[in-house]
Amino acid sequence: xxxxxxxxxxxxxxxxxxxxxxxxxxxxxxxxxxxxxxxxxxxxxxxxxxxxxxxxxxxxxxxxxxxxxxxxxxxxxxxxxxxxxxxxxxxxxxxxxxxxxxxxxxxxxxxxxxxxxxxxxxxxxxxxxxxxxxxxxxxxxxxxxxxxxxxxxxxxxxxxxxxxxxxxxxxxxxxxxxxxxxxxxxxxxxxxxxxxxxxxxxxxxxxxxxxxxxxxxxxxxxxxxxxxxxxxxxxxxxxxxxxxxxxxxxxxxxxxxxxxxxxxxxxxxx
Numbered sequence: 286x287x288x289x290x291x292x293x294x295x296x297x298x299x300x301x302x303x304x305x306x307x308x309x310x311x312x313x314x315x316x317x318x319x320x321x322x323x324x325x326x327x328x329x330x331x332x333x334x335x336x337x338x339x340x341x342x343x344x345x346x347x348x349x350x351x352x353x354x355x356x357x358x359x360x361x362x363x364x365x366x367x368x369x370x371x372x373x374x375x376x377x378x379x380x381x382x383x384x385x386x387x388x389x390x391x392x393x394x395x396x397x398x399x400x401x402x403x404x405x406x407x408x409x410x411x412x413x414x415x416x417x418x419x420x421x422x423x424x425x426x427x428x429x430x431x432x433x434x435x436x437x438x439x440x441x442x443x444x445x446x447x448x449x450x451x452x453x454x455x456x457x458x459x460x461x462x463x464x465x466x467x468x469x470x471x472x473x474x475x476x477x478x479x480x481x482x483x484x485x486x487x488x489x490x491x492x493x494x495x496x497x498x499x500x501x502x503x504x505x506x507x508x509x510x511x512x513x514x515x516x517x518x519x520x521x522x523x524x525x526x527x528x529x530x531x532x533x534x535x536x537x538x539x540x541x542x543x544x545x546x547x548x549x550x551x552x553x554x555x
Contacts, residue, residue, distance in 0.1 A: 286321065286458065286475075292328040293344050293443050299336035301382065307450050314398055317479040317495065318503045318531065320538045324456065324477050330494035331445070335454070338444040340381040345441050347380040348457075351465075352508050353411070353432040358519060360427075361512050365523055369394040372425045373508060374432060376411045387417040389424040410434060436511050437463040440478075451487040455480045462511035471514035473531065475538045478507060503530070 319327065337344045353374040354360045363371045373390040388402040403420050411417045412429060421429045443456040457480075460473040481491060495501075505527060513521045513528060521528070 288325055289321065289328065289458075290345065292325065292332055293337050293445075296332050296335060296337040296445070298339040298344070299446055301338070301340060304338060304444075304446065304453075307446050307453050313396060313483055315481045315483075315502050316505050317481075317500055318505055318534060319477050319479060319500060320534055321475050321477070322538070323498060323500060324479075326498055327479075327491070327494055327500075330497070331447075331491055334490050335445040335447050338446070340379075343381055345443060345458075346382075348377065348438075348440055348442050349380060350375050350377045350438045351411075351434050352436045352438070352511075354435040355427060355431045356433070358435070358512065361509060362520060364506060364509050365520060367523065369396075372427075374421060374425055374427075375508075376405070376407075378407055387411050387414075387420060389421065391425070434465045436508060436515065437465060438507050438511055439463070440507075447490065449487065451483065452489060452491070453482045454491060455482070457507070460507065462515050464512075464515035467516065469515040471511065473510070473535075476531065476534055478505065503527075505531075 338346075340346055353376075360371065360373060369392070371392050373388075375388050375390070376385060377388055378385045385405055385407040386402040387405045388400055391399050391401075393399070401424050403417065405411060405414055405417050408414060410433075412421070412432060418429050421432070438460065439462075440457040440460040442458070445454040445456070446452070447454075457478045458474075460476075460478060462471045462473075464470070481489070483489070509524060510527070510531070512519060513524050
């Protein structure tokens with residue numbers, strides 16, 4: 286991880302204020318799961334063409350997110366059952382900037398994601414905040430009285446922006462999960478989850494580098510994976526292939542000599 290930090294520290298910086306032009310609130314997202322070795326190669330390929338976001342002198346920012354769901358985990362199950370239209374309700378805290386937002390992520394049947402949010406005070410249950418409860422009642426389809434905290438995701442994030450400011454790349458490392466309903470915990474370390482956010486179809490140097498490294502998109506929801514890992518009794522048949530890939534990539538990360546254990550297409554899709 287130290288090498289990764291060194292590469293990011295060597296990139297030109299961009300501030301939160303300068304990031305305002307790259308919000309991409311209505312966007313197409315593409316995700317990837319990569320090993321630390323792959324991440325190092327990716328960063329070396331793009332470091333001279335991307336800014337690294339800096340907050341209070343830090344380029345690695347800690348995040349904490351609490352996901353809400355119904356008692357039956359309806360939002361999780363809708364995603365599991367491959368419904369194109371789906372919602373996520375979460376409270377995200379940006380630890381460095383001391384900001385907390387209540388957010389609704391809505392994905393439509395064309396694959397586009399729209400995020401709406403309001404700033405809130407951090408409290409154990411956001412529904413105890415009347416403003417947040419009213420916001421959720423308006424912006425998402427579920428009865429707010431049925432929503433309760435379900436899963437915490439904690440991770441450290443790098444945020445990169447290309448010089449043309451047509452795309453943003455988030456890189457989530459040290460990803461951990463805590464299930465608030467049963468107390469179980471899990472981790473995806475040492476893997477990193479990358480998410481490329483684009484509003485248009487401008488050329489992407491990052492995609493060129495990923496193509497050269499044979500790294501393909503890997504559709505993965507941190508919320509769904511965290512739910513599977515911390516709640517093994519939940520319905521997860523359609524996520525089992527993804528879970529196997531993640532576990533095999535972990536083996537490759539810890540034991541590079543074990544790369545032969547992983548099918549070539551899994552490495553390519555890592």
